[in-house]
Amino acid sequence: MSKELKIAVVSGGKSRERPGSLISGKAVYDSLIKQGYRNSYLADPLEKNFINNLDRADVVFIVLHGRYGEDGKIQGYLETVGKPYVGSGVLSSALGMDKNYFKILLGTAGIPTPRFEVLPDKLSVHKFTKIMKRLGIPLFLKPISEGGSLGSNVIHTSEQFINNFKEFKRQGFDRFLVEEYITGRSLTVGVLQRKSKIVVLPILETISKKEFYDYEAKHDSKLHEYRCPASLNRVTTKRVKDLARKVFELIGCYGFNRVDFILDNKTNIPFVLEVNTIPGMSLHSNMVTSANAAGIDYDQLVIEMLNTAFNRPRYLP
Incomplete structure (x- = not known):
């Protein structure tokens, strides 16, 4: 090159x-x-x-x-x-960004993801109470088309929900879903395509000092701790990595991505939360930390990513 x-x-x-x-x-x-x-x-x-x-x-x-x-x-x-x-093409990028369609696709492929419901534009307390009964409390309120956990919040009461819903609308968020809250370990897995080979990087676990790993915690090193590779047994490690690869292939990603999971404390089932088709590339980001654990330094990772621009298929959805 x-x-x-x-x-x-x-x-x-x-x-x-x-x-x-x-x-x-x-x-x-x-x-x-x-x-x-x-x-x-x-x-x-x-x-x-x-x-x-x-x-x-x-x-x-x-x-x-x-x-x-x-x-x-x-x-x-x-x-x-x-x-x-x-990186990825038009379709996989769009699917990865839209949490609703992404989670629907996961469901059709039999990939575990927390139960959810898309919210209508106008939502009454009565309707939300029915949702709470189905999904349980607490639950997550998330904008459908935002990344980095922006706008995500843990909801404990209907009053808290209404207040958050109105505030997010005021800030310009438009489409929302609510998702069941699963207590567990926060895991993320980077995937890197090296020529024709898909390489799943070491699993990274994040210990957040907040209620969950939100936007603030992701960008403030004082609010989180990384463990990479995550301390998991062999069976769980294989299952998480296999799911990360499956997600990469399912939505047609190319070059690289990062898949976020929650590992259920009760069942030890890894649930897919979302996919990042353009992972953060700060020097201490999740993707970079995972690559480092695999023996790939920052400069090498950048060149690996750059190479994907020239090795991509002629038609990439």
């Missing part, structure tokens, strides 16, 4: 995950420059000359998170203009 490649590292954007994306993008850019890819440059969708910056690139390294970056939109543009880019 030529060191003269013009590589646009796309980060920032207008989603609520902009701060984390900027950190990831800068880390990727610094790594490329350090490795001699001197024509690399940062590109932010909020810049006026963003499209020109994409057009002059030989390849695009997408490090956007959330809407407009991880949901298939920028992938669709790059497919249309024939520009090589790293």
Whole structure:
């Protein structure tokens, strides 16, 4: 691969995950420059000359998170203009971003995921009480199309739900689901495609100092602790890794992704929570930590990801 490649590292954007994306993008850019890819440059969708910056690139390294970056939109543009880019295509990105359709797909494939219900635009206390009886209390309230646990909250009472629902609506969140709360261990698994081989990285366990591993806990090292590889027995380790691979293949991911699980304390069943088609790439992110545990350092991981732009199938959904 030529060191003269013009590589646009796309980060920032207008989603609520902009701060984390900027950190990831800068880390990727610094790594490329350090490795001699001197024509690399940062590109932010909020810049006026963003499209020109994409057009002059030989390849695009997408490090956007959330809407407009991880949901298939920028992938669709790059497919249309024939520009090589790293990572998953349009369909898998869109499926990974929409929790409703993703969980429906998991159900059809027999992959365990917490029970859930999509909420209507207008929701009465009576309706929510019926949902509580079916799913139990506490439960999660989650925006359908947000990543990074943004907007997710644990609900203990109908009053708390109504207050949170109204506040999230005020903040601009539009579609929601509620999900049963499963007490267990928070696990995440990175998947990396190296040429034609799919490699499942060591399982990472996160111990959060908050009620759950929310957006704040994910981005504040004082609020979480990582254990990688996670201390799991052989059977559970195999089951979690097999499920991570199955999810990767099920929604048609390409190059890399990260799958989040909750390991039920009572049954020891791993439930899939969500998939991240563009994992965080800060120096101490989940994906990077898992890769390090597999003997892949940061610079090597960046190059592995970059390679996916040139080895991708001619048609990728």
